[in-house]
Amino acid sequence: MTGPTGNVGRALVERLTTAGRPVRALTRDPQRARLPAGAEAVRLRLDDPAALFEGATKLFLYVQAGGDRTAGLLAAARAAGVRHVVLLSSSIIDSGADESHPIHVMHATAERHVRDSGLAWTFLRPGALAANAFQWAPQIRAGDTVRGVFADGQSAPVHEDDIAAVAERALLDDGHEGAAHRLTGPEAITNAGQVATIGRVLGRGLRFAELSADEAGPELFPHVPPGMLPALLQTFAATVGTPPEITDTVREITGRPARPFAAWAEDHADGFTG
Numbered sequence: 001m002t003g004p005t006g007n008v009g010r011a012l013v014e015r016l017t018t019a020g021r022p023v024r025a026l027t028r029d030p031q032r033a034r035l036p037a038g039a040e041a042v043r044l045r046l047d048d049p050a051a052l053f054e055g056a057t058k059l060f061l062y063v064q065a066g067g068d069r070t071a072g073l074l075a076a077a078r079a080a081g082v083r084h085v086v087l088l089s090s091s092i093i094d095s096g097a098d099e100s101h102p103i104h105v106m107h108a109t110a111e112r113h114v115r116d117s118g119l120a121w122t123f124l125r126p127g128a129l130a131a132n133a134f135q136w137a138p139q140i141r142a143g144d145t146v147r148g149v150f151a152d153g154q155s156a157p158v159h160e161d162d163i164a165a166v167a168e169r170a171l172l173d174d175g176h177e178g179a180a181h182r183l184t185g186p187e188a189i190t191n192a193g194q195v196a197t198i199g200r201v202l203g204r205g206l207r208f209a210e211l212s213a214d215e216a217g218p219e220l221f222p223h224v225p226p227g228m229l230p231a232l233l234q235t236f237a238a239t240v241g242t243p244p245e246i247t248d249t250v251r252e253i254t255g256r257p258a259r260p261f262a263a264w265a266e267d268h269a270d271g272f273t274g
Contacts, residue, residue: 002026002044003062005033007131008088011164012060013039021172026052049073053080058171059119061087063110070110074117084120084177086170087111088163091127091182091245092235101235102228122170123180126163127245128155130185130264133194135221140198140272144206148220151192151210153239156184156246159264165254184247186258194261198272201265213237 003009004025016023017038027033030041042052046069053059059082061070074085090107097104114121139146163183170176189197192208199206211220213233221229250258 001060001062003060003088004035004039004041006062007129007160008163008167009060009062010035011161012167015161015164015168016171019168019172024052024056046073049076050080053077053082055081057081057083059085060167060171061085061110061114063088063090063107070113071116074113074119078117078119082119084122084171085114085117086122086124086167086176087114088167089123089125089180091125091184093123093125093180101231103231103235120177122176122178124163124167124170124183125180126158126183128157128184129163130157130159130261131268132157133198133261133265134268134271135223136195136198137272140195140202140206141274144199144204145209146195146206147209147211148191148195149211149213149216149233150236150240151190151208152241153191153236154188154242154244155191155239156186156188156244157194157261157264158183158185158250159259159267161267162250162254162258166250169253181249181253182245182247183249184245184258186246186260188244188246189261194265197262198265198269201262201269202272 004013004027013023013025014036017036023039025035025039025041026044027041028044030043033041035041053076059077087110089111092104093107111123136146166181166183195206195208216233218226224232
């Protein structure tokens with residue numbers, strides 16, 4: 001699997017190793033990966049991808065891991081005996097979507113590479129990730145006011161472990177080939193509501209201070225490439241006054257309902273302290 005140190009990837013590694021499944025985790029720095037016992041951490045060397053896949057029949061693919069070399073990575077995986085790939089994509093892939101949006105382009109390109117690879121495939125298309133709330137962590141550690149855009153923007157954030165639970169079933173069970181699973185949390189919540197929820201979990205009264213989109217600089221989105229920020233802000237603006245998509249896919253596939261944002265905040269309270 002690629003992306004094993006990301007939020008979803010790490011949760012999936014933990015699930016698979018707990019279930020006693022052999023996992024080869026491809027990472028750029030195996031010594032710093034700190035993966036669970038039972039996971040084989042291997043350096044991701046795209047100059048010799050065939051050596052990465054010996055003995056593997058399934059691949060979990062994080063869309064950014066292969067970058068513009070995704071097609072070659074998939075070809076090497078197939079040549080080495082991989083037969084099924086589960087791709088972590090995005091719910092931005094939808095009918096009527098703006099196909100020029102840079103996030104759409106990135107994920108649609110990855111999906112096209114997977115379809116063209118000749119491998120059986122399953123796409124996971126999550127909506128907003130609950131872990132995106134970590135963008136506010138530095139401000140929450142520093143005080144009780146969180147500056148951000150679109151206080152009333154709505155989403156149905158999905159817990160990364162719920163995505164991992166669906167990925168686990170897609171990898172281990174038959175019947176997911178050719179499926180595109182849209183994944184969300186169970187309920188809508190605003191950005192201000194997320195901050196208030198984190199505050200309740202921490203026992204603090206956090207306040208969301210809304211900024212205009214013009215005031216939103218790179219410091220609020222340090223992990224977003226600057227060229228992508230304007231399109232991302234337009235996406236966020238469209239969530240104001242628009243109810244988010246809510247699916248029951250997590251329950252249908254795993255047998256238990258998706259966890260609400262409050263449960264995610266309780267699971268990750270330590271990430272907002274210290």
